[in-house]
Amino acid sequence: MSKNEDFITVEGLRVYMGGVAVLDDINFRIKEGEGFGILGKSGSGKSVLMHSMRGTREYKPDKGSIIYRVALCPNIERCGWAEPPSRAGEPCPKCGQILEIKEVNIWDCDPQLRHNIYNRLSLMMQRTFAIYGEMAVIQNIEEALKDIDYPKEKRVAKIMELLNRVELVHRSLHIARDLSGGEKQRVVLARHLALDPIALYADEPTGTLDPITADTVHRVLRQEIERGMTMIITSHWLHAIEQLTDHGIVLEDGRIIAAGKTTEISEKLRGGYEEFERGEIEAAAPKVKIENCSKSFYVADRGGMVHAVKNINLTINEGEIFGIVGVSGAGKTTLGKMLAGLQTTSSGRILIRIGDDWIDMNEPGEYGRGRATPYISILHQEYGLYHHSTIVENLTDSIGLTMPAEIARMKAREILKMVGFDEKRIDDILQSMPDELGVGEQHRIALARALMTEPDILILDEPTGTIDSLTLNDVIRAILRSRKELNQTYIIMSHDVDFVERVCDRAMLMSGGEMVKVGEPSEIVKLFKEREKVMGA
Numbered sequence: 001m002s003k004n005e006d007f008i009t010v011e012g013l014r015v016y017m018g019g020v021a022v023l024d025d026i027n028f029r030i031k032e033g034e035g036f037g038i039l040g041k042s043g044s045g046k047s048v049l050m051h052s053m054r055g056t057r058e059y060k061p062d063k064g065s066i067i068y069r070v071a072l073c074p075n076i077e078r079c080g081w082a083e084p085p086s087r088a089g090e091p092c093p094k095c096g097q098i099l100e101i102k103e104v105n106i107w108d109c110d111p112q113l114r115h116n117i118y119n120r121l122s123l124m125m126q127r128t129f130a131i132y133g134e135m136a137v138i139q140n141i142e143e144a145l146k147d148i149d150y151p152k153e154k155r156v157a158k159i160m161e162l163l164n165r166v167e168l169v170h171r172s173l174h175i176a177r178d179l180s181g182g183e184k185q186r187v188v189l190a191r192h193l194a195l196d197p198i199a200l201y202a203d204e205p206t207g208t209l210d211p212i213t214a215d216t217v218h219r220v221l222r223q224e225i226e227r228g229m230t231m232i233i234t235s236h237w238l239h240a241i242e243q244l245t246d247h248g249i250v251l252e253d254g255r256i257i258a259a260g261k262t263t264e265i266s267e268k269l270r271g272g273y274e275e276f277e278r279g280e281i282e283a284a285a286p287k288v289k290i291e292n293c294s295k296s297f298y299v300a301d302r303g304g305m306v307h308a309v310k311n312i313n314l315t316i317n318e319g320e321i322f323g324i325v326g327v328s329g330a331g332k333t334t335l336g337k338m339l340a341g342l343q344t345t346s347s348g349r350i351l352i353r354i355g356d357d358w359i360d361m362n363e364p365g366e367y368g369r370g371r372a373t374p375y376i377s378i379l380h381q382e383y384g385l386y387h388h389s390t391i392v393e394n395l396t397d398s399i400g401l402t403m404p405a406e407i408a409r410m411k412a413r414e415i416l417k418m419v420g421f422d423e424k425r426i427d428d429i430l431q432s433m434p435d436e437l438g439v440g441e442q443h444r445i446a447l448a449r450a451l452m453t454e455p456d457i458l459i460l461d462e463p464t465g466t467i468d469s470l471t472l473n474d475v476i477r478a479i480l481r482s483r484k485e486l487n488q489t490y491i492i493m494s495h496d497v498d499f500v501e502r503v504c505d506r507a508m509l510m511s512g513g514e515m516v517k518v519g520e521p522s523e524i525v526k527l528f529k530e531r532e533k534v535m536g537a
Contacts, residue, residue, distance in 0.1 A: 004031050004032060004033060004034075005031060005032050005069070005085045005086060006029055006030075006031060006032075006069055006085075007030055007031055007032040007034075007068070007069055007070075007084060007085060007199070007230055008029065008030040008053070008066070008067070008068055008069075008230075008232075009028075009029050009065075009066075009067040009069070010026055010027060010028050010029075010053065010064070010065075010066055010067075011027055011064055011065050011066075011067070012025060012027060012063060012064035012065070013025070013026035013027070013049075013052065013061050013063070013064035013065070013066065014026075014061060014062050014063040014064055015045075015048055015049075015052055015059060015060075015061050015062060015254075016062050017048075017436055018432070020428070021254055022048050022254045023045045023048055023049055023052070023061075023254045024254045024255050025064075025255065025256075026049065026064070026249075026255075026256060027256070028249055028256070028259060030230065030232065030247075031230075032084045032085055032228075032230055033084075033228045033229070033230055034225075034230060034231075034245075034246050034247065035222075035231050035233065035244045035245035035246050036230075036231070036232045036233070036245055036246070036247055036248055037232075037233055037234070037235075037241040037244070037245035037247070037248030037249075037262045037266075038050065038232065038233070038234045038248060038249060038251065039234070039238075039241060039248055039250045039251070039262070039265065039266060040250055040251035041252070042438040042441050042443070042444075043438035044251040044252050044253065044254065044438070045254040045438075046203075046234045046251055046438070047203055047234065047438065049251070050123070050203050050234065051123075053201070053232070054118070054121050054123050054201050055106045055107070055114065055117065055118040055121065056123075060107060065105045065107065065108065066105065066106055066107060067103050067104065067105050067106075068082075068103070068104050068106060068117055068198075069085050069101065069102075069103050069104075070083065070084065070085060070101075070102060070104060070117065070198065071083040071084065071085055071086070071087040071088040071089075071090070071099035071100065071101060071102075072099060072100055072101075072104070072113075073092040073094065073095060073097050073099060073100075074097055074098075074100055075092075075095060075097055076110065076112060076113055077112060078095070079092060079094050079095040079097070080112060080113060080116040081093065081095070081099075081116070082116055082117055082120045082198060083099055083198060084198050084228075084230065085101060087099055088100060088101045106118065120197055120198045120199075121197055121198065121199050121200075121201065122192040122195055122197040122199075122200045122201065123201040123203065124188060124189065124192060124200065124201065124203060124205050125203055130188055130191070131176045131184060131187050131188060131191070132176060133175075133176050133177035134175065134176075134177065135175070135176055136172070136173050136174060136176070137163070137168060137172050137173070137174055137176060137179070137187055137190075138159050138163070138172045138173065140187055140190075140191060141159045141162055141163070141187070141190050141194055142155055142159060143191075144190075144191040144192075144194035144195060145158060145159070147195070148194070148195055148196075150194070162190045162193055162194055163190065165190070165193065165220070165223070165224070166186040166187070166189050166190045166193070166220050167186065167216070167220060168183065168186050168187065168190065171183055180213065180328050181209050181213060181328045181329075182206075182209050182213030182214070182216055182217055182328065185205060185206065185209065186216075186217060186220060189205075189217070189220065189221070189224075193224065197229075198230065199229075199230040199231070199232065200224070200229055200230070200231045201231075201232045201233075202221065202231060202232070202233045202234070203234050204234055204235055205217060205221065205233070205235070206218060206237065206240065209328060209495075212327055213327060213328055214237065214240065218237075218240050218243055218244060221233075221244055222243060222244055225244065231244070231245075233245055238266045241262050241266060242262055242263050242266055245262045246261065246262065247259075247260060247261055247262060248260075248262040248265060249265070250265050250266075284317045284318040284319050284320070285317065285318055285353070286315045286317055286318070286353065287316055287317055287318040287319075287320070287352070287353050287456070287489045288314075288315065288316040288339065288350070288352055288353075288457070288489070288491070289315050289350070289358070290312050290313060290314040290315070290316075290335075290339075290348070290350050290351075291313060291348050291350075291351070292311055292313060292347065292348035292349075293309060293311070293312045293313075293335070293338065293345050293348035293349065293350060294309055294310050294311050294312070294345060294347045294348055295309040295331075295335075295338060295343065295345055295346050295513075296308065296346045307513055308331050308334040308513050309331045309335050309338070309513045310512075310513040310514045311348070311514070311515075312335065312348075312514075312515050313515070314508060314515065314518065316491060317489075318487065318489055319487050319488070320489055320490070320505050320506065321479065321480075321483060321489075321490040321492065321503055321505050322489075322490065322491050322492065322504060322505065322506055322507065323492045323493075323494060323500035323503075323504035323507035323508070323521060323524070324336070324491065324492065324493045324494070324507070324508050324510060325494065325495065325497060325507055325508065325509050325510065325524055325525070325528050326495065326509060326510035326511055326528075327495055328495065330510040330511055330512065330513070331510050331512070331513035331514075332461070332493035332494075332510055333461055333493060335493070335510070336378065336461050336491065336493050337378075338350055338361065339361070339457075339459055339491060340373070340376050340378040340459050341361050341369040341372060341373045341376065342378070344362045345361075345362060349361070349362055350362070352369075352372040352375075352376070352457070354371055354372050354375060354456070357371075359371055374453075375455055375456040375457065376455055376456070376458075376459065377450035377451070377453055377455040377457070377459070378450070378458075378459040378460075378461065379446055379447055379450045379458070379459070379460045379461060379463055380446075380461055385434045385442060385445060385446060385449070386434075387435055388433075389433075389434075390430065390431055390432065390433060391412075391429055391430050391432050391433075391434065391437075391445055392408075392409060392412055392430040392431065394434065394445065395408075395412040395415070395416075395430075395448060395449050395452050396409070396412060396452070409430070411452065412430060412448070413426050413430070415448040415451050415452055416429065416430075416444075416445075416448055418448070418451065418478050418481055419444040419445075419447050419448045419451070419474060419475065419478040420444060420473075420474025420475070420477065420478060421441075421444065429441075429445075443463075443475075444474065444475065444478075447460075447463065447475060447478060451478070454486065455488065456488065456489060457490075457491065458482075458488055458489070458490050458491070459490075459491045459492075459493075460490065460491070460492045460493070460494075462493060462494055462495070463475060463492060463494065463499075464494060464496040464499045476499070476502060479503055480503065492504060497525040497528055497529065500521055500524070500525060501521045501522055501525045504521045505521075506518060506519065506520065506521065507519070507520075507521045507524040507525070508524065509524050509527055509531075511531065516531075
């Protein structure tokens with residue numbers, strides 16, 4: 001049999017959470033060897049659909065079916081090995097019996113058969129690196145091969161094959177924790193490919209990566225699809241979905257609103273771009289001074305000192321939205337942590353003005369940085385939400401707000417409206433747990449939590465991570481509104497240059513820990529693109 005056969009069929013799928021339909025009457029088919037895109041704004045149900053299709057127990061449908069048409073070993077109890085449908089008629093690679101076509105509804109079948117299918121599916125999660133940080137790259141891949149009892153005498157050759165496929169041969173002996181974000185994600189991909197899955201689910205596989213690094217991962221993923229891998233992908237990068245997938249669906253509020261070729265249906269999510277008037281900033285006094293600031297770390301297994309930040313000199317004014325641009329590893333996050341008082345400088349200093357006094361962030365204690373940190377909020381790349389607390393608890397009790405409960409709740413409602421939540425949904429959202437919300441919604445919750453403490457300075461580290469273009473508009477609107485109403489100063493570290501150009505008053509380009517240039521956002525963005533195009537060539 002040939003490839004391009006029907007492989008996965010979703011029929012009449014409904015999933016309820018908290019009495020609300022998060023997926024409603026979902027129907028589509030995926031062919032073997034196809035790249036299939038699941039598009040939609042944050043909270044539309046993309047991740048829930050992926051988990052339900054993969055067979056994750058917590059996402060069992062309330063109605064409908066998910067059918068895998070597979071080439072199955074007939075000896076289900078002792079073997080039950082599954083391959084894509086094109087392998088029907090071939091000997092089972094595990095026991096030698098002839099593989100037969102079988103349609104399996106994974107939510108309504110023999111438990112052993114369901115387990116067998118589940119083990120042949122892989123899921124790359126968003127915003128996480130499922131690797132052993134203290135192990136070398138080759139050891140990480142070997143661990144995955146051990147999990148499937150891959151023959152020991154064949155592992156070295158298999159590891160080298162996988163490293164070639166993900167373009168990481170030059171990093172084979174590096175410790176995983178020291179890799180860049182894009183390299184870590186390719187190690188994760190290699191570990192999944194080592195399992196030889198019949199289908200790979202990739203949920204926002206490049207959401208936290210800069211555009212240059214993301215393009216490398218996209219290229220590797222596309223190569224796997226061209227090799228015959230069936231891949232189901234969600235991504236807020238519309239150009240990635242168009243490059244990686246052939247067909248797909250668009251979800252909105254748990255329902256399919258468009259289906260077909262992804263180059264055509266992606267238009268349903270385009271056009272969300274809005275022009276924002278940043279407003280004029282009145283002449284303001286300096287709020288932050290960075291003077292000859294450097295930060296170095298000693299890393300034994302990398303042979304000595306790593307210079308993360310090198311001799312930065314910069315002044316940021318009160319009420320300014322200031323962008324710090326650069327690829328992953330440029331030093332943005334390290335500088336942000338020093339600005340927030342989470343790390344001290346190795347040399348030089350950072351001064352924050354509180355009232356009329358300048359606070360040296362290297363000085364410990366209540367009269368040093370302890371005086372400034374209550375007026376600084378930081379939004380980390382990983383959000384930092386408390387997953388065992390409700391949203392209202394995340395916005396109030398969990399951050400130590402001391403005010404009557406009803407006032408805290410009213411304040412939380414206002415902040416959620418400010419970051420773009422529909423007023424009709426806010427009461428339900430306040431009682432939800434973080435994991436019940438989409439990633440983009442969690443992102444806005446994290447921004448709301450940063451705003452709840454009424455800080456003078458907000459430090460946002462990659463604030464556009466995995467959010468779609470429509471949610472991005474809400475985030476920009478919230479930033480501009482809070483700056484106008486509360487005179488807050490924003491410092492934004494981002495590789496999303498379009499976002500920086502739309503929201504920031506000034507920007508700085510960083511590369512290799514150094515300041516390249518400070519100027520108008522459009523000027524910095526143009527310079528960034530020119531430099532990275534040359535370096536990526």
